[in-house]
Amino acid sequence: MVFGMPVLALPANGVVLQIGFGSNKPPYVFEAERRGLELDIVVEAARRAGMEVKPFFAPMERLQSMLQQGRLDGIATTNPYSGLHAYFSQPYLEYHNVAVALAQRQLTIRDINDLQRYSISSFQRARQLLGPAFAAMASANTRYREEGDQIIRNRLLYAGRVDVIVGDWRIISHFTQEISAEQGRLPPVTAYPLFGPTPYQMAFRYPWQRDNFDRGLALLRQSGAYREIEARYDTQPAPKLP
Secondary structure (H helix, E strand, O other): OOOOOOOOOOOOOOEEEEEEEEOOEOOOEEHHHOEOHHHHHHHHHHHHOOEEEEEEEEOHHHHHHHHHOOOOOEEEEEOHHHOOOOEEOOOOEEEOEEEEEEHHHOOOOOOHHHHHHOOEEEEOOHHHHOOHHHHHHHHHOOOEEEEOOOHHHHHHHHOOOOOEEEEEHHHHHHHHHHHHHHHOOOOOEEEEOOOOOEEEEEEEOOHHHHHHHHHHHHHHHHHOHHHHHHHHOOOOOOOOOO
16 A cells, blocks of 8 residues: 555545546547546546546556656556555446457357467556456466557457457447448457456545545445436447357
8 A cells, every 4th residue: 555645534625636547448538538438437426526637648557657656646447456556446437358359260268268379469457457367368478468559459350460359348349440430341250258347446646535536436326427427428238148
């Protein structure tokens, strides 16, 4: 834990927080428009606790370093697996991560260990965030890589430069639609739901920031506004096991 202010809760009125969000990853973060499913939830939860969020966008590796250096008040889309020395909020959103391959390859992927046989492109810090089994696979797989710009994964898959990509199904689906609009119809894919839902939390420098955010998040859920934010975005449901 980072030792910050010894106070568990401070008056939040007038507090401005510099919060880091991962680079463009629709529908969660539309960076150019400064909105998205995840961004809206974090901003509105903080607002209900009397705090203003100033978003800062960068790849996750950079965000983690900036938080540890004290250059940000908090970062989104993380959890204790990250190894961060920070104060973690209650989970505020679930991602649904899957492995995806071109259907024509007919790959046999029954569990995370099977990924060891293939070249993999995933999102930045996936090896820290997707649990010990995935971390072990990533460390042992010399053909494993991570991308700061998540659309690169999709481009690598459709170009045949990697066997499998790993990431949230909604993000992968969104970028597939973008690439299809550029290139025309793309070959079908198979999604392998190897992971349970991944709950994500905020990581804050100080406990009073975390406590106030949790309070605002509870108010957001109780008011029904959380469901309204979800309905605002046309999201793709996660694929189900056959």
